[in-house]
Amino acid sequence: MAxxxxxxxxxxxxxxxxGAHSFLQDCTNLGRSIGLPFKNHxxxxxxxxxxxxxxxxxxGDIVGxxxxxxxxxxxxxxxLSRITEPCQGNATIRGKVSSLxxxxxxxxxxxxxxxxxxxxxxLFGLKKKGIDDCYESIIEFAQVKEFIDTPVxxxxxxxxxxxxxxxxxxxxxxxxxxxxxxxxxxADFQKKCITKIDSQTKSGRTVLIVSHNLSLIAxxxxxxxxxxxxxxxxxxxxxxxxxxxxSLNDQTQFNSFGTNNFVKNIKLNKQSAAKGTFVLKIxxxxxxxxxxNDLPHNDILPVLSFFTENGHMVFHAIPxxxxxxxxxxxxxxxxxxxxxxxxxxxxxxxxxxxxxRKIGWNKDNIIxxxxxxxxxxxxxxxxxxxxxxxxxxxxxxxxxxxxKWNSIENQQK
Amino acid sequence: MKKNTTIxxxxxxxxDLELGDxxxxxxxxxxxxxxxxxxxxxxxxxxxxxxxAQALLGSAIFTIIFxxxxxxxxxxxxxxxxxxxxxxxxxYFASVYCVGCNALQSNLMLFSKVYFPRLIPPIGQAIFxxxxxxxxxSVFFTAFFIYQKTTPSIIFPxxxxxxxxxxxxxxxxxxxxxxxxxxxxxxVKYRDLSRVAGMAxxxxxxxxxxxxxxxxxxxxxxxxxxxxxxxFIIESYRKILLGHSTASTLEFALPxxxxxxxxxxxxxxxxxxxxxxxxxxx
Numbered sequence: 001m002a003x004x005x006x007x008x009x010x011x012x013x014x015x016x017x018x019g020a021h022s023f024l025q026d027c028t029n030l031g032r033s034i035g036l037p038f039k040n041h042x043x044x045x046x047x048x049x050x051x052x053x054x055x056x057x058x059x060g061d062i063v064g065x066x067x068x069x070x071x072x073x074x075x076x077x078x079x080l081s082r083i084t085e086p087c088q089g090n091a092t093i094r095g096k097v098s099s100l101x102x103x104x105x106x107x108x109x110x111x112x113x114x115x116x117x118x119x120x121x122x123l124f125g126l127k128k129k130g131i132d133d134c135y136e137s138i139i140e141f142a143q144v145k146e147f148i149d150t151p152v153x154x155x156x157x158x159x160x161x162x163x164x165x166x167x168x169x170x171x172x173x174x175x176x177x178x179x180x181x182x183x184x185x186x187a188d189f190q191k192k193c194i195t196k197i198d199s200q201t202k203s204g205r206t207v208l209i210v211s212h213n214l215s216l217i218a219x220x221x222x223x224x225x226x227x228x229x230x231x232x233x234x235x236x237x238x239x240x241x242x243x244x245x246x247s248l249n250d251q252t253q254f255n256s257f258g259t260n261n262f263v264k265n266i267k268l269n270k271q272s273a274a275k276g277t278f279v280l281k282i283x284x285x286x287x288x289x290x291x292x293n294d295l296p297h298n299d300i301l302p303v304l305s306f307f308t309e310n311g312h313m314v315f316h317a318i319p320x321x322x323x324x325x326x327x328x329x330x331x332x333x334x335x336x337x338x339x340x341x342x343x344x345x346x347x348x349x350x351x352x353x354x355x356x357r358k359i360g361w362n363k364d365n366i367i368x369x370x371x372x373x374x375x376x377x378x379x380x381x382x383x384x385x386x387x388x389x390x391x392x393x394x395x396x397x398x399x400x401x402x403x404k405w406n407s408i409e410n411q412q413k
Numbered sequence: 414m415k416k417n418t419t420i421x422x423x424x425x426x427x428x429d430l431e432l433g434d435x436x437x438x439x440x441x442x443x444x445x446x447x448x449x450x451x452x453x454x455x456x457x458x459x460x461x462x463x464x465x466a467q468a469l470l471g472s473a474i475f476t477i478i479f480x481x482x483x484x485x486x487x488x489x490x491x492x493x494x495x496x497x498x499x500x501x502x503x504x505y506f507a508s509v510y511c512v513g514c515n516a517l518q519s520n521l522m523l524f525s526k527v528y529f530p531r532l533i534p535p536i537g538q539a540i541f542x543x544x545x546x547x548x549x550x551s552v553f554f555t556a557f558f559i560y561q562k563t564t565p566s567i568i569f570p571x572x573x574x575x576x577x578x579x580x581x582x583x584x585x586x587x588x589x590x591x592x593x594x595x596x597x598x599x600x601v602k603y604r605d606l607s608r609v610a611g612m613a614x615x616x617x618x619x620x621x622x623x624x625x626x627x628x629x630x631x632x633x634x635x636x637x638x639x640x641x642x643x644x645f646i647i648e649s650y651r652k653i654l655l656g657h658s659t660a661s662t663l664e665f666a667l668p669x670x671x672x673x674x675x676x677x678x679x680x681x682x683x684x685x686x687x688x689x690x691x692x693x694x695x
Contacts, residue, residue, distance in 0.1 A: 083524070083692055084690050085425070086423045092420050119445070
């Protein structure tokens with residue numbers, strides 16, 4: 001049964017500042033609504049944050065909501081958490097909802113940890129008795145037992161965040177709505193949150209989560225809602241939605257100079273990269289192919305550079321020395337073995353350098369650059385990947401190559 | 414699972430006040446009152462003593478300026494007690510009115526992050542303000558009995574009267590929050606009104622019989638004064654605590670209570686309508 005049904009939800013905002021001019025508009029609107037002959041304003045100063053959004057969420061689904069900034073993700077969460085009202089449409093939610101739009105909502109710095117646990121818990125709709133029941137467990141999870149009667153303004157920021165998250169983690173709602181809260185805190189803390197959320201989802205809880213962290217979404221969610229300019233662009237399988245989202249990036253973040261015609265027919269594992277962003281299974285090889293045509297020079301060195309989603313350089317793929325002469329007007333391919341990447345998202349830059357065999361190659365002689373030739377998302381079946389030895393959460397690192405380990409004879413023999 | 418179904422829809426009725434949720438969150442109400450308690454006297458040495466000092470000092474200043482220098486009538490009551498009793502009703506109204514005026518604005522941080530019935534914080538603060546009222550009341554009683562020691566002709570009116578004080582408090586809450594809610598709701602979009610709210614406090618003070626008795630007003634204007642709901646409230650405190658007053662009659666009570674009910678419901682409906690989309694305007 002659908003626990004969340006959203007039908008034709010729309011939300012508009014009026015642009016521009018509020019002042020004497022908008023007051024005049026309000027007055028004429030009011031006048032028109034009671035039948036006075038005022039002219040209707042042009043509606044060109046209306047911003048549509050959500051435009052006719054409909055979707056259903058089934059019980060136990062973990063839905064990731066992705067989209068660019070301004071796509072309407074936060075507006076949707078605000079409406080579903082009843083912080084603001086839609087302009088059109090309706091939503092039906094069956095079950096107790098807790099929405100974590102922020103860590104530490106309702107915490108008062110002057111009050112002690114204990115008082116804040118009760119205040120924050122009751123803001124989220126818990127009864128006093130319900131908080132009594134999980135009070136010990138909240139303190140234990142937050143590791144603040146000895147400071148519990150100290151005002152939280154004297155807490156270190158780490159302690160504060162731990163306590164705040166701990167309260168949030170013990171809400172035990174039927175439906176949990178989370179907005180980017182995981183973006184705060186250090187890596188350790190994020191890991192703890194994810195583990196906690198993961199354990200919550202296993203208990204049949206329905207979760208809606210907004211995040212820009214696509215690898216988190218990919219590993220956590222079984223469904224994704226992709227919003228673009230207030231509309232639902234795609235709703236369904238995680239891989240397909242992520243790849244659709246990344247293909248939007250290709251168009252919007254396209255950034256190249258030189259003539260595009262130099263490089264054509266980019267294919268990834270025989271599929272055209274122009275179609276959308278590629279999803280690669282972690283135990284799959286990656287075959288990159290492209291054509292180079294009409295190059296103005298003979299000695300061209302192509303360099304593919306791999307970056308993480310956050311823009312960190314991972315490695316350059318530079319051709320071997322002996323074969324660069326053959327690169328003009330030809331089809332190139334590059335093969336990257338399976339079990340080499342980590343389960344994150346990579347973007348790939350292509351630069352074509354002209355080569356002077358005496359000086360070598362440098363930044364001054366780039367004739368073509370495409371900062372986002374394509375992006376690809378590496379996905380992994382975490383539960384069934386034996387190479388993880390049962391580790392369920394994320395494994396850090398920009399790459400995760402599997403090398404061959406050999407057991408050597410016991411030397412003490 | 415079905416018991417918790419929430420329906421979110423556009424264009425709800427103006428009269429949908431979400432009162433059903435209010436009961437579910439009653440623990441929150443107590444915790445917010447407790448928060449106000451804990452935080453208002455944190456890091457002060459004298460704590461609630463400041464309320465006593467304020468009441469004594471205020472009445473002393475009024476006694477000197479309006480009683481001795483301006484020589485205003487105090488309806489035959491000792492001047493100090495007259496002003497103390499006037500301040501009692503006025504101060505409580507002023508603090509509830511202030512709560513109402515800032516109901517949306519001061520809770521922005523919470524309202525923009527989590528849903529709970531938006532009436533809870535202002536009602537909690539209005540209840541918390543009763544604490545200060547009780548301190549002031551005990552100041553009055555102490556002063557009264559000290560006066561009685563020196564001038565035995567002063568007798569405390571019937572003790573039954575004190576039982577009506579909760580009713581007066583209830584009316585004050587309804588009136589203060591009602592006016593405050595209207596101002597708070599209307600100043601969300603246009604903040605001009607919040608400027609007016611501050612000036613209005615001064616105006617209401619002088620339009621109400623805090624520093625003068627209503628008997629000083631020429632009789633032909635008295636029925637006009639009855640339309641200020643505070644006239645009945647403040648004069649009633651005098652009737653209860655000092656024995657007699659002019660405006661604690663049915664002719665004053667009816668317009669006062671009637672107007673309070675109307676203002677309260679207008680305020681409640683406006684406040685409730687505004688809070689639904691409040692975060693979009695700030």
